[in-house]
Amino acid sequence: MATTAPAPARSRRRAGTLPGERSLVASPSTWFVWAGMAVFLVFLLGILVTVVVDSFGKQWFDTWAPVEWTRTWYSGAWDRFELGQVIGVTVGVALAVVVISVLLGVPASYVLARRSFPGKKLVMGLFLLPILMPPITYGIPLATVMYAFGLGRTVAAVVLVNLVPSVPFVILTMTPFIEQINPSVESAARMCGASIRQVFTRVLAPLLIPGILAASILVLVRTVGMFELTFLVSGPGSDTLVVSIYRAMTSAGGGEARQLISAMAVMYTVTMLVILVVALRFVNPTQLVARVKESRDD
Numbered sequence: 499m500a501t502t503a504p505a506p507a508r509s510r511r512r513a514g515t516l517p518g519e520r521s522l523v524a525s526p527s528t529w530f531v532w533a534g535m536a537v538f539l540v541f542l543l544g545i546l547v548t549v550v551v552d553s554f555g556k557q558w559f560d561t562w563a564p565v566e567w568t569r570t571w572y573s574g575a576w577d578r579f580e581l582g583q584v585i586g587v588t589v590g591v592a593l594a595v596v597v598i599s600v601l602l603g604v605p606a607s608y609v610l611a612r613r614s615f616p617g618k619k620l621v622m623g624l625f626l627l628p629i630l631m632p633p634i635t636y637g638i639p640l641a642t643v644m645y646a647f648g649l650g651r652t653v654a655a656v657v658l659v660n661l662v663p664s665v666p667f668v669i670l671t672m673t674p675f676i677e678q679i680n681p682s683v684e685s686a687a688r689m690c691g692a693s694i695r696q697v698f699t700r701v702l703a704p705l706l707i708p709g710i711l712a713a714s715i716l717v718l719v720r721t722v723g724m725f726e727l728t729f730l731v732s733g734p735g736s737d738t739l740v741v742s743i744y745r746a747m748t749s750a751g752g753g754e755a756r757q758l759i760s761a762m763a764v765m766y767t768v769t770m771l772v773i774l775v776v777a778l779r780f781v782n783p784t785q786l787v788a789r790v791k792e793s794r795d796d
Contacts (some may be wrong), residue, residue: 515661536778546767553760571761576756579746581739581765586652588738588769591728592721595660596714596741602661603668608698611676622673633663633726641730659727662718668713675709675738676702719773737767 555564575581610622628636637784640659641650649655679702687697722738729741737745743762746755 536609542730549760549767551761552757555757559614571757572765575758575761575765579742579762581762583735583767584737584739584742585765586658587736588722591653591656591660592718593739594657595664595721596717598657598661599668599717600710600714601663603665603713604672604706606665607669607672608676608702611665611673622670625669628663628666629670632722637730640727644731650731651736652731653736655731656728656736656738659731660721660724661726662727664717667717667720671713671716672706672709675706677706703764715773715776719770722770722773740768 551564554567554569556566556568583780637659640662644650644655644659649658683701683705684697687701692700717742723740725740725744728738729744732738732741739762743759745764746759746762
């Protein structure tokens with residue numbers, strides 16, 4: 499009885515891909531998406547390189563690259579715009595907002611995760627509003643209240659207005675995290691004689707550390723980059739770095755001002771990159787999900 503030899507691999511490839519194999523030929527829509535992403539990245543990289551080169555080079559209008567390089571723009575921007583004080587205010591405001599947001603948001607998220615009460619969905623919806631709405635829509639009424647109470651152009655006002663979106667952000671981040679923790683862990687601790695404070699500090703706190711770190715770093719990034727709310731209530735001595743850059747752009751004249759502002763922009767970008775590196779170093783999304791799963795299984 500004659501047997502049929504299997505078709506050569508070349509002929510099978512000509513006929514089409516085999517079952518279970520993926521085609522190496524991309525569709526036109528895929529190539530279009532990849533081309534659009536490449537163009538976007540090229541433009542983004544070009545903007546970043548231009549700002550960095552502008553912050554280190556002398557005037558360069560007739561050549562592709564600066565003829566002379568210098569670091570004086572950074573020292574000039576530091577002295578002219580008092581960046582030492584500005585960075586100090588930025589760090590102080592960001593840390594204050596993070597600490598207060600965690601102290602207020604974690605207990606509130608625990609109540610929302612463990613208690614059922616009338617209007618709970620309405621309360622959660624209200625917490626969503628400062629995150630979903632543009633900051634300028636509620637920033638103007640907030641600024642009016644701050645100036646009415648004599649807090650305008652102060653660091654306290656900057657901290658208070660940034661708490662409005664930050665506390666709900668912590669609550670919405672921590673509530674699902676707490677819901678994944680098995681309530682039997684708390685019941686067992688209470689049966690052993692632990693008080694509510696001891697349950698929260700000794701039992702829940704170690705389990706909540708990954709979520710608190712994640713929420714804190716996200717609030718930190720949001721506060722450092724928040725422009726609208728901070729701009730409406732800040733002033734000399736209470737401006738953060740992003741607001742100081744804007745004021746420098748609108749008030750500085752021509753000539754060397756552009757390169758001084760480019761130096762400030764590079765400092766701001768480096769600051770945000772450092773925060774991002776710290777976030778990726780201490781908060782791993784994969785480990786966070788695994789920790790939640792372990793807490794739920796326990």
